[in-house]
Amino acid sequence: MKALIDWLDSRTGVRDLVHEALYERIPGGSRWRYVWGSTLVFAFVTQVITGVFLWMCYSPSAQTAWESVYFIQYQMSGGWLLRGLHHFMAQAMVVLMALHLMQVVIDGAYRAPREVNFWLGLILMQIVLGLSLTGYLLPWDQKGYWATRVATNLLSIVPLVGPQLQQLVVGGADYGHLTLTRFFALHAGVLPGLLVFFLIIHVALFRRHGICTKKPERCPEMSFWPDQVLKDAVACLAVLIVVLLLVVHPLNLFMSSGGAGHAVSPLGAELGAPADSSNQYAAARPEWYFLFLFQFLKLFEGWGEQGELLGAIVIPGAVMAALFLMPLIGRWNLGHRFNIGLLFILLAGIGWLTTAAVNEDYRAKWTSDTFAEVAQVVAEIGTDPEKIASHFGNDTEKIQQFTTQLAAYEKYTKSKDYLQAVKGAEREAERIVTLASSPERIPPTGAITLLRDDPKTQGPRLFALNCASCHTFTPAASGTEEPAPAKRSTAADLAGFASRPWIAGLLNPEKIAGPEYFGNTAHREGEMAGFVKETLAGWPAEEVQNAVMALSAEAKLKSQAAADQTDAARIEAGRKLIADGDRCASCHKFHEAGELGSAPDLTDYGSREWLTGMIDDPRHKRFYREANDRMPAFAEFPHDPAKNMLSARTIALIVDWLRGEWYEPAADEPAEAKAPVEPSAAEKPAADQPPVAAPAEAAPAAGK
Amino acid sequence: MANPPPPQPFGKPSLPAGKPGGPTGKSSATSPPSSPAARRGFMVETSAVVIGGIVGLVPALSGLAVFLDPLRRKSSAEKLLRVTTLDALPDDGIPRQFAVIAEHVDAWNRSLEPVGAVYLRRNKGEATPQCLTATCPHAGCFVNYDAPTNSFKCPCHNSTFTVDGQIIEPSPSPRAMDTMECEVKDQEILVKFQNYYTGKTEKVVKE
Incomplete structure (x- = not known):
């Protein structure tokens, strides 16, 4: 062994090198306050190691960046740990840098002859901040995308060259593939290269000038090895333990900006929903x-x-x-x-x-105050100063008091909006992981397609945008956003449409003319309302329930599949009632019975095809004809789609959402990243539904 | 160094001038090329620098050309885009948000994609709507319409705007919300969708 070392030493001078590295003089002995530089080197080395391994799995493009990070985080063994280490060590590095800077300034270690080394340290600090700024974008999730947009937009205000500078950094006029390739090249190539370059000079100069000792010296001179090395190693271990705790502890909820936390897995770094330039993200921080x-x-x-x-x-x-x-x-x-x-x-x-x-x-x-009083005044009179003045009878003191409260209230609502946006983002992140973990996996067009084609995500938004000016939807479904409730509904509430509880309500004499059904429409005093109140009220409850089950079975709702199977006999009895020419079929068509013309077709009532047709054109002879009350035809021209108000795809998303048809992992599926399945609107009847809801609720469990 | 020795004009005196080859060439870096040896040395140095420069410059310049390429790229979003139909926008003065779908070119990909969003608003009896971009002119966040106060609010830095898009002071935003050209053709609302630089007092189109 010695011969081998001798041989090597004679050719490389390795002994001198090791000696040089380990036997640096430390006047006054080893101290804990000298560890910060070493912990920073340790943090950087950790970043290089974890970074290189992440690099082996990462693919920088707008269609693959999020997808590859998702794969690392949720599918690759130990991926969460690798990513978590890289993520939290980056944050530890910023803290350690601040501590190192504090120690250098307090000890006056910037004084001659160490000025240049101090400047090198500041340059290194800029590089590290640059690394974290560029790294933030690489997962290509909503948070990183929008925060980076804001950061790069600030570049454009640099005098003279701002816009060009921004375009160079972004890699074009819009954010996309080339933004990612550029940021990645900076993050994994240019900046680490510069960092290593300056770090070598930084350490070399540090060795040249020796350590800046703290006076008075407490001990005799020692060498770096082994006392100081042990102290440095212990400090590095402490840093590593803190980082590991952050990786596995829910405490990192507080560390990650936006506080969005971990949608699905409580382990490792957060991953939001994939970046979407057209989807507002109010929680960008x-x-x-x-x-x-x-x-x-x-x-x-x-x-x-x-x-x-x-x-x-x-x-x-x-x-x-x-x-x-x-x-x-x-x-x-x-x-x-x-x-x-x-x-x-x-x-x-x-x-x-x-x-x-x-x-x-x-x-x-953090506050228990909900500002109910102020909110009420604002809802009544708005925030116009003149109106506020007259509201308080021009009493200056009261106005003053109210204005102060109003300011606090506005801050409160802003914070509430932020928290809600965070929650929405969390839900979306959770949903996309559920979708991406399905057996279908992610299509080549990227994960964003999964979200855009997901009724559970898009339904509430599209409903709020296109339907909620007339229709209400209570209880709000568990989608990303709750549809804004119509100020005053002018049409039926569509939550749980065509489900047993919904139809039971429609056939309930006390409810049909209420606001949940025909109450605010032209049908309030119509024939159907009259029939329900006068004739149907006289039917035996059993028969009404059979009819409800039969009609609801036409919709073939996913949530009722088991119930429909269990109640096949009662459904058959109900179908006979509906098809009876003296009962429903006297006005409605129902399969072979009855005729079109006076009332909507009950064949396949509430099915995907029926509902699509109704939204396409409610004035069609299958539906309401001229009795249609104000509902627009959203896709009147099947052969000229450009003329339609809504595309077929949009309508399909709304229909599927109303029917509760979207992907959920099966309960027994061993999904690595299974999200808690919230009950869909259709499965969640309002508390005041009639008893007919009971078998529908009990059946799915029994059927399994 | 009170009395510096007189400058030596031709290389080191120990080496006889005119002797070819050897280390002489190197030492005459600063001397004018008047002797053959110095001239040769100067030529060697110049050639070394020039050739060294060329071999370094070619890869650097070819890289630079590609690096600067984004400067000549234009935003793909600048044509008149169909946003919605006139029927979908009642003339009640309430702004409604619409997604703008456009041909989106991202380097090697082309797709039809939502590129942004606008608020359209039509007052009673107005034929052509007013069109505001939903991007905050301050730092580029998405502005929300707040129905109770009938105003626009930015969730990021608290900029607020009236329903016309005018600034409500105090506001971090340097300008009002950006309006965009909008026309109605065959009952369809078309918008000239553009992105603007944020943080500037004037509205400047991003090309």
């Missing part, structure tokens, strides 16, 4: 250590373009310049104290701004 800059920008409200420039570029630039000048300022008598003062003022400012940003977002969660 930068990483927590950039929150102070985000908040700082808000201070320049009403300053216009100059304010942006000042807040985003000039002042942060000036602060960096002040840091660079520290070694020169430190030469004066009080310079060192000034530097320490400046550092603490900066840290306090950053702390204050970060707290303010978090408080603005989370205040609604």
Whole structure:
């Protein structure tokens, strides 16, 4: 062994090298306060190792970035740990950098002859921040996408070259493939390369000047090995333990910006829904250590373009310049104290701004006040100062008091909106993982297609946009957004349409003319309402229930499949009642019985095809003809789709959502990332539904 | 160095001038090329620098050309796009949000995709709607319509706008919401959808 080392040493000088590395002099002995530099090197090495392995699985393009990160996180063994380590070590690195900077400034280690090394340290800090900024975009999820949009938009306000600079960074006029390839090249190539380059000089200069010892020296001189190495190793271990705890602990809910947390898996780093330029994301926030800059920008409200420039570029630039000048300022008598003062003022400012940003977002969660009174006044008279003045009889004191309350209320509602957006984002992230984990997997067009074609996600949005100005939908389904309730419904409530409870309500003499059904329509006093109130009220309850089951079975709802099978005999009896020429079929057509012309066709009532036809054109002879009450024909021209108000795809999404038809993993499917299945609207009857709902509810469980 | 020695004009004195080859060439870096050896040395140095420069520049410049390519790319979203039908927008003065679907070109991909969203609003009796982009002119977030106060609110930095898109002070936004050209043709609403630079007092189109 010795011969081998001798041989190697004679050709490489390896002994001197090792000696040089390990036997650095440390006057005054090893100390805990010298560990920060080593922990930073450790953090960087961790990032290189985990980064290279992530690189082997990552694919930077708009159609594959999220998808490959999803695969790492949820499908590859240990992927969550690798990604979690990389994610949280990056955050630890920022904290360690701040501690290292504090230690250097407090110890005055920037003074001659170490000025250049101090400047190198600041350059390294910029590179690390650049790494975290570029890394934030790479998963191509909603949060990273929108936060990066805001960050790169700020570039465009740089005087003279701003727009060109932005276009170069973004890789074109729009965000897409080339944004990702560029950010990835920066993140995995250019910036780490620069970092290694400057780090080598930084460490070499550190060795050249020796350690800047803390006076008074407590012990005799020691060498780096083994005492200081042990202290450094223990510190690195502590860093690693903290990072591992963050990876496996739900505490990281608080660390990840936006607080969105982990939609599906409580382990590792968060992954939001895939980026979508057309889907608003109100919860976009930068990483927590950039929150102070985000908040700082808000201070320049009403300053216009100059304010942006000042807040985003000039002042942060000036602060960096002040840091660079520290070694020169430190030469004066009080310079060192000034530097320490400046550092603490900066840290306090950053702390204050970060707290303010978090408080603005989370205040609604932390207060028990719901501002009910103010909300009521605002709902009544709005926020117009004149109206407020007259509301309080021009009493200055009351107006003053109300204005203060109003300001607090507005902050409260903003925070509430934010929290709701976070919740929506969480739900969407959960949903996309459910969809991506289905046996169908992700199509080559990317995961975004899964979300855009998912009735559970799109239904509530499309309903809110196209249907909710007349129809209500209560209880709101478990989609991403609740459809805004119509101010005053002018048409039937469509929650659970064609389900047993819904039809039972329609055939309930007390309900048919109520707001949930025909109450606010032209059919309020119509023949059907009259029939239900006068004739149907006289039917035996058993028969009504059979008819309800039979009609509901026409819809072939997924949620009732088991119940329909169990109740086959009663459904058959109900079908005979409906087909009876003296009963339903006297007005309605039902399969072979009855005729079209006076009332909607009951054949396949509520089925996918029936509902699509009804939305396409309610004036069609199969439906309401001229008795149609204000409902528009959303797809009147089957042969000229461009003329239609809604595309066939949009209508299909709404229909499937109303019918509760969307992908859910089977209960016994061993999905790695199974989301809790919320009951669909159709399965969730309102509390006041008639007893007929009971068998429908009990049956699916029994049928399994 | 109170009395510096007189400058030596021709390389190191220890080496006889005119002796060809050897290390002489290197040492005459700063000397004018008046002797054959110095001239040769100068030629060697210049050639080394030029050739070294060329071999380095060719890959660097070819890379730079590709790197700067995005500067000549234009946004794919700038034509008149069909947004919705006139029937879908009642003339009640309430803004409604519509997705704008456009041909979307992302480097090597072309697809029909929602590229953004607009708010359309039609006052009583108006034939042509007013069109506002849903992107906040401050930092590019998505602006929400708030029905109770009949105003637009940005969830990111608290910019608020009237239903016409005008700024409600104080606001971090440097300008009002961006309006876009809008026309009605055959009962269809067409919008000239564009992206604008955010954070500027003037509305500048992103090309």
